[in-house]
Amino acid sequence: MAETVNISHVANKIAHDIFKVFFWEMHPQQDTNFECVSDTHKSENGTQKRTHPGDVVFHYIDPYLNKRIYLHTDLKSYKKSTLQQGKIRDSLKSLALTVECAAISESWRQKFLSIDQEVYEVRGLLFVANHDGQATEDFAKYLKGIAKSNIPVAKGQTLHILGPSEINSLFSIATDIKLAIQDKTLSPSYRFFYPDLTLWKRHTADDQRIGATIEMLLSPYFILKYPAIVEDGNIILRPGSLIYYSRPGNTIEEFVYLLDSLSRCQLVNAKEQIRIIAFKQQRSAQIKNNFEKAKHRYCKMWNFEGDREAEIMSISIDALAQISSNYSPDEIGWRL
Amino acid sequence: MAFMKARFGPSLYFANDKVIFDAINHAQVNTDLIRELLFERGIITSPLTTKYELAQYFSRLTADYFDHINIGNKLGKISKRERITYAEINGSVTEQEILEGLKSVKSALESKGNCVTINVSNGRIVARLEYEYIDYTEVEFRQVQPRDSIVEFLKNESGEYVVRSTQNSYTDIAVDQVFSAINSSREIPIKQTRISLEGYANPVIRTNFFNALINNIENHSFVTVTEAFCYKPKIKQSVDEEDDPRELEDQPDVVRVTLKGTGVTKSFVIDDLYEKDYYIVKIVWRVKPTSRIDADLFELEAQFGEPISCTEFSYQARSVLICENGKLTEKKRAPKSEEQDNLFRLIEAAAKYALTTLE
Numbered sequence: 001m002a003e004t005v006n007i008s009h010v011a012n013k014i015a016h017d018i019f020k021v022f023f024w025e026m027h028p029q030q031d032t033n034f035e036c037v038s039d040t041h042k043s044e045n046g047t048q049k050r051t052h053p054g055d056v057v058f059h060y061i062d063p064y065l066n067k068r069i070y071l072h073t074d075l076k077s078y079k080k081s082t083l084q085q086g087k088i089r090d091s092l093k094s095l096a097l098t099v100e101c102a103a104i105s106e107s108w109r110q111k112f113l114s115i116d117q118e119v120y121e122v123r124g125l126l127f128v129a130n131h132d133g134q135a136t137e138d139f140a141k142y143l144k145g146i147a148k149s150n151i152p153v154a155k156g157q158t159l160h161i162l163g164p165s166e167i168n169s170l171f172s173i174a175t176d177i178k179l180a181i182q183d184k185t186l187s188p189s190y191r192f193f194y195p196d197l198t199l200w201k202r203h204t205a206d207d208q209r210i211g212a213t214i215e216m217l218l219s220p221y222f223i224l225k226y227p228a229i230v231e232d233g234n235i236i237l238r239p240g241s242l243i244y245y246s247r248p249g250n251t252i253e254e255f256v257y258l259l260d261s262l263s264r265c266q267l268v269n270a271k272e273q274i275r276i277i278a279f280k281q282q283r284s285a286q287i288k289n290n291f292e293k294a295k296h297r298y299c300k301m302w303n304f305e306g307d308r309e310a311e312i313m314s315i316s317i318d319a320l321a322q323i324s325s326n327y328s329p330d331e332i333g334w335r336l
Numbered sequence: 337m338a339f340m341k342a343r344f345g346p347s348l349y350f351a352n353d354k355v356i357f358d359a360i361n362h363a364q365v366n367t368d369l370i371r372e373l374l375f376e377r378g379i380i381t382s383p384l385t386t387k388y389e390l391a392q393y394f395s396r397l398t399a400d401y402f403d404h405i406n407i408g409n410k411l412g413k414i415s416k417r418e419r420i421t422y423a424e425i426n427g428s429v430t431e432q433e434i435l436e437g438l439k440s441v442k443s444a445l446e447s448k449g450n451c452v453t454i455n456v457s458n459g460r461i462v463a464r465l466e467y468e469y470i471d472y473t474e475v476e477f478r479q480v481q482p483r484d485s486i487v488e489f490l491k492n493e494s495g496e497y498v499v500r501s502t503q504n505s506y507t508d509i510a511v512d513q514v515f516s517a518i519n520s521s522r523e524i525p526i527k528q529t530r531i532s533l534e535g536y537a538n539p540v541i542r543t544n545f546f547n548a549l550i551n552n553i554e555n556h557s558f559v560t561v562t563e564a565f566c567y568k569p570k571i572k573q574s575v576d577e578e579d580d581p582r583e584l585e586d587q588p589d590v591v592r593v594t595l596k597g598t599g600v601t602k603s604f605v606i607d608d609l610y611e612k613d614y615y616i617v618k619i620v621w622r623v624k625p626t627s628r629i630d631a632d633l634f635e636l637e638a639q640f641g642e643p644i645s646c647t648e649f650s651y652q653a654r655s656v657l658i659c660e661n662g663k664l665t666e667k668k669r670a671p672k673s674e675e676q677d678n679l680f681r682l683i684e685a686a687a688k689y690a691l692t693t694l695e
Contacts, residue, residue: 064396092380148371148380155384162378198354200396218377220400247402257401260350 006330010075011056013329014127018167019058021174023192023211024071027057027112032072035107041097052098057112058125060211063194066203067119070112071160071214072102074125077332078139079132085142087334088128092151092159095124100154123158125214130164133326139163160214164326170217171327173244173279176320177224184229184237192216193223193241195265221245221258221276223267240273245317246280249287255294256301259312268311276317283319291317351404351477357395359407359477361388370394373403408477417670418485419637419650421503422684423511423528429497429518431461434489437518438463441510461489467506487511499528500680503641503650531687533646533694539568539615541694542646546616547601548690549638553682556623559633561601563620566593566609567643592643617643620654633657633664634671634679638687649687653679 015026032054041049055075062069074095078087102108102122113120130136140163153159162170180186192212194202204210216222221243229237243262247254258276262268278287299309351359360370370390374381377397381390399407435454438461442452451466469481485502487510492498499514501507511528519525533542551558570591593609600606601616618639625631635655641648653676658667671679 148375149383151380153380153382155382156389157382159380160378161380166378197396198352199357199392200353215377215379215397218379219398220402221398247400251401254401257350257404261400264350264352 007055007075007332010329010332011073014075015056015058017327017329018170018174021177022060022170022217023209024058024060025114025211027059027114029057029111032057032111034102034105034111036101037105037107038097038101041101049097052101053094054098054102059114059120060213061204062121062213063202063204063210064197064200065121067121068115069213070102070120070122071125072099072108072112072122073127074098075127075129075329075332076334077129077131077328077330078135078334079130079331080134080138082334083130083135083138083142085145088139088142089146089151091126091128091334092146092161095126095159096151096153096157099124099157099159100152103154103157123160125160125162127162127167128164129167129328129332130326131328131331133328136164136168136326140165160218162214164328166218168281168324168327169246169279172320172322172324175322175324176277176279179321180242186224186242187226187229187237187239190224190226190242193225193265193267220247223265238273239271240275241267243274243276245276245278247278248280248283249278249290249317250284252290252294252297255291255317256298259294259298259315262315268315270307270311274315276315277320278317279320279323281323281325287319288317351399353395355477356399356403356407357391360394361391365407369407373406404477417652417654419503419639419652420500420680421508421530421648421650422498422500422680423530424492424498424688425496425526426529427524427526429526431456431459433518433522434461434497434514436521437514438487440517441513444513445510459491463487465507465510469506485510487514498684500684503648530647531649531691533640536646536694539613540610542615542617543610545690545694546619546638548693549683549686550619550621550623550636552686552689553623553636553679554685555626556634556682557626559622559624560598561619561621562596562598562635563618563637564595564600564606564616565618565639566595566606566614567591567617568612568614569644617646622657630659630662632659634675636679636683638683651680651683651687 011026015024019026033051034054036049036052039048041052043049053074054072056073058071058073059068061067072095074091076091099122108122128139130139143161143163151159177186177190181188181190189209191207191209194204194210194216196202212222224242224244226237226239226242228235228239241262243258245258249255259268262274267274276291284290295312295315298304299312302308304312359365360373367387367390370387371381373394374390379393381393435456438452438454442454442463445452445465445467450468453464455462455464464484464486466482466484469483470479471481472479485504485507487499487501487507489497489499499511501511515526515528533545536542536545550561568591571589593614595603595606597603601619618637620635620637622633622635624633633656634653635657636651637654638649638651640646641650653671655668656671656675658665658669660667
């Protein structure tokens, strides 16, 4: 029981430190174990599984799929000496079976489904922190070496993984968003931007504040839109977009492409300001230079002049003010 | 219709989700690539998920320049080696003049966003042109293909410069521009002399050119012809015949015949074609260096790009067929650059000689 309390404390901490900013909701359920309903799910020793574990369930609406995504989450942490590829593989296997059961389990539905009669999908999330901060990069290396075809993910189901470096990035971004709100460089009424695509349309209203999907958070970049901040009738912040950019910024071409993407999303106009924030710790020393060159190149390519050129030239890029070197909510260990 | 660089906007346009979906759902992309793209974003899908579903999933995600390049490379890689052509220079020209001419074309091409590097070594002047080949009839991810080509000025055995270049419309125009640039500061212009059978309408003579070419690769013995492309220009209809009520099916008119195999120019099929006024416009043949008994074989190719006039002569060293213990194996390799260089020189000399035999 002590461990359950500990885990729920950790889950709360993660939700507060990171996911609240991304509008993820957390199910208040403390004990997230639920009954296994599949005859084929066996324990390591070959006996029938009785329950499946779970530490916390996060959920949000995916505007393109038009359904609520429940992330049945397994929280893990390691220190340099305890990281093993086998443990990662076993966790993924266990999570795959858990999610397979969750999708068809009455027990799971009773415990976690917050809203009845809503279309939903259960996915697995493996959240792995490095609590001694000594081996953040090793996780990705081990993960890469695992044969994904051997992970028994059932048809139509999906697992997501947040390793230490993604967790650090998300924590840094979340902190940046909170600070920006404090500094009034971002309106607290910000929302995540989902453009209408060609094959996929957004099913939520443009100004609806829905969560950032996990796919969005792990994209090369994602966009927040915000309204103006007006105090005593004075505009102290123009409306605009904030773009969190994950690449190191080694090339001019990547920024030309980014500018073209922003333009195609109809985000570039004189009334709104666009700021790009590069959030990766390993980034090019030339990132600002490359971005400036890209703006010039882009304007030249389209023969932009005058006001149109000014719109492009006013887009700025900066690095994240504070980048967490290592975020770990607590020492959770590798409980299977 | 392919275009040279003459358009607005960046070289890579933002690819929307439909374009990405079409690209990764393409037959040439295997499912593992899409799984890999998803895995880079921390996503593991079921091994039972279909390619179509995976493509739908990935296309919904935000993709950037690097995703675009990654997908484009898997899909649009053009590995084809391009053919080579050459021209002799009619008139004496100095290295300095050639360099000046190249530099002026370099700046003209670079102002259009292309890249040109000029290198001089061992008396050779080599310009590498990097450009974008644009073909709007291709799927979007393949419409812009980065390519490069070579324009090389080198001296022949008599110490005169010749120009050897990649044969395509982009490079041909660049070569012409270099000559115009050189001539702009000369009183007596220099001209390019190219291999051409334009003055020889007789199909027998045109075929004789190829026979002389393949048998006269110096220091190499002829082995066999593996491909012969025979051509006979379309019969022009007289005004009276235009009203011919017969169906097309009843008036056969075969323009091209391709023969593949070995010894195809010795076959009775080709004799029939010759009798009916077909002539060779492209040939693929094998030669063996006479220096060594166990030497590997080279497969060479020569052709006229314009079959009616027999102009736009080009050639390439296609591959090296590996011999082991004196026997030809199934193994092939790409010719090394020095081998290519040597073979190009020999094909050029043989083509020039072949022309003299036609008189």
